[in-house]
Amino acid sequence: FAARIGECAKALEPFTDWSLVDVLRAADGAPSLDRVDVVQPALFAVMVSLAEVWGAAGVRPGAVIGHSQGEIAAACVAGILSLEDAARVVALRSQAIGRVLAGLGGMVSVPLAAAEVRERIAPWGEERISVAAVNGPS
Structure with missing residues (x-):
């Protein structure tokens, strides 16, 4: 799990101004998971990393499905998107959502x-x- 989180952190790094590892460890100065541009990439990384854990335990899905950032994780786990491409999509998508929603309302x-x-x-x-x-x- 930790190795895959590290790979996700490296893949997200070019598109974020925060550290995934620091966010997941709730390190001092790390941004809050209340931010959509942080929580969505973090959830994506956890989903992709958990799939790696399940694979190591012999669990091989016949199909994967996801909702919202879960769709991106599912595409990555299925091999449709590389980890780097999936990280780019989830990071930029979450930033766009943050810009659109900022100060205009909520969900x-x-x-x-x-x-x-x-x-x-x-x-x-x-x-x-x-x-x-x-x-x-x-």
Whole structure:
């Protein structure tokens, strides 16, 4: 696991101004996982590294799937993207998301059916608040 995290850190380094190892160790001065441009690459690195651990234990998936940055990790684990290309995609994507969202609002996961959420937020109008994605029945 540690070796793969090190490889991920090296692959992310050209695209970030922070150290993955420092973030994962919560080192003094490391940026917070509250930042989208930090948490998404960090999660990606953990996913890719865990896949390496499972592989070392003999677990070989017949297929992989992911959501959000998990799609990038899945493509890397499947060999569709090299680690370097996947690191570039996840780092630059997370930075773009951070720029788009910075100061303009936020996102929340709501464990309710989409129809119920739409009903509850209707008083604010769709231009102020809306359902961005439905990831499951609730």
